[in-house]
Amino acid sequence: MDEWTPAIIFNSGVLAHAIAAADQFGVFEELDRADSLNMRLQDYAEQDRSFVRHTLELLAIVEVVIEVDTDVWTKGAMFDQYAAMKGFFSWLFAGSGAALVYAAHPAKSSRGTDPVRRESGIIARSTGDFGKAMLDPVVASFPEVAGANKVADLGCGDASRLIHIRRECGAAGLGVDLSSEAVERARANILSTGYRQEIEVTVADVRVLSRTTLDPDVDTVTCCLMGHDLWPRPTCVSSLREIRAAFPNADRLVLLETVRAETAKRVTDGIPSLGYEYLHEAMGQYIPGLDEWLEVLPDGGWRVDRVVPVSVPSSTYAFICMRLEI
Numbered sequence: 001m002d003e004w005t006p007a008i009i010f011n012s013g014v015l016a017h018a019i020a021a022a023d024q025f026g027v028f029e030e031l032d033r034a035d036s037l038n039m040r041l042q043d044y045a046e047q048d049r050s051f052v053r054h055t056l057e058l059l060a061i062v063e064v065v066i067e068v069d070t071d072v073w074t075k076g077a078m079f080d081q082y083a084a085m086k087g088f089f090s091w092l093f094a095g096s097g098a099a100l101v102y103a104a105h106p107a108k109s110s111r112g113t114d115p116v117r118r119e120s121g122i123i124a125r126s127t128g129d130f131g132k133a134m135l136d137p138v139v140a141s142f143p144e145v146a147g148a149n150k151v152a153d154l155g156c157g158d159a160s161r162l163i164h165i166r167r168e169c170g171a172a173g174l175g176v177d178l179s180s181e182a183v184e185r186a187r188a189n190i191l192s193t194g195y196r197q198e199i200e201v202t203v204a205d206v207r208v209l210s211r212t213t214l215d216p217d218v219d220t221v222t223c224c225l226m227g228h229d230l231w232p233r234p235t236c237v238s239s240l241r242e243i244r245a246a247f248p249n250a251d252r253l254v255l256l257e258t259v260r261a262e263t264a265k266r267v268t269d270g271i272p273s274l275g276y277e278y279l280h281e282a283m284g285q286y287i288p289g290l291d292e293w294l295e296v297l298p299d300g301g302w303r304v305d306r307v308v309p310v311s312v313p314s315s316t317y318a319f320i321c322m323r324l325e326i
């Protein structure tokens with residue numbers, strides 16, 4: 001334990017925030033676009049330059065970037081590793097930062113009672129970002145999705161998964177999300193990929209889905225990284241039944257979810273378990289374990305056909321389910 005000095009832990013927190021900030025300021029995108037070219041600080045708005053420079057100096061500590069000339073930066077040896085994971089940093093420190101601030105404020109925290117102020121647009125973009133490499137190919141590889149005619153993606157975020165499924169498998173898509181900011185981002189993404197006719201997105205609450213949505217063409221439902229938003233358990237059971245009612249001809253559901261980790265917490269745990277559980281505890285939101293999902297899905301009218309572990313994010317599983325005749 002000697003190596004985890006208070007200074008290292010404190011400084012890691014600062015660096016983690018700086019990675020999220022750099023992502024929000026487009027540093028990773030810009031360096032990727034420029035590739036072997038250099039990124040120049042003068043391209044940033046004047047009022048941001050000093051902060052972006054400071055952020056870059058922090059990233060240079062862990063070799064994400066290197067300053068090759070005054071105010072001219074290029075990729076460092078660790079760039080690709082951090083670029084692949086930056087979405088997790090943005091999700092926690094940029095998208096959910098306000099929830100963490102209020103959680104540590106006894107007089108202002110309102111665990112479980114008020115909607116917590118999170119940045120839904122940033123969250124949608126961040127999960128879409130790490131999902132592109134880690135989840136989209138996994139979901140599209142399941143025969144239930146690969147053979148679908150129309151997929152409804154619940155909690156669709158920025159719709160990157162539906163776009164990937166359309167491109168790789170040819171299925172039409174319907175995205176549903178509670179957040180209008182997420183739906184706005186999804187619409188912009190869909191427009192930019194030219195799938196306006198094939199993928200539609202709408203603001204709706206999965207917990208009462210059948211009040212707003214009825215689509216007999218949907219044969220496959222996906223729901224990634226939002227199943228925990230349907231808890232507590234009775235709400236989850238009724239939401240799973242709502243999905244059946246909204247999509248009467250959907251006979252399969254792929255629910256992909258990060259579950260409560262079963263092992264003791266360690267500083268070396270994979271991303272995002274420690275942050276995921278801490279954040280949801282901070283918001284007073286319950287994270288179900290693997291066994292709880294295996295029990296609740298049949299109660300909601302979905303038989304679990306198989307469970308496929310996903311290596312990153314940590315403690316994440318895909319539950320491939322079939323409609324139960326009830």
Ligand SMILES: C[S@@+](CC[C@H](N)C(=O)[O-])C[C@H]1O[C@@H](n2cnc3c(N)ncnc32)[C@H](O)[C@@H]1O
Pocket residue numbers: 120123124127128131154155156157158176177178179182204205206207223224225226229
């Ligand atoms: C962690 S993000 C995951 C987004 C996307 N599925 C992905 O994998 O990248 C969870 C999403 O679920 C949405 N969400 C949460 N509760 C919801 C509800 N009751 N109905 C519809 N969408 C919901 C949030 O607005 C957010 O966009």
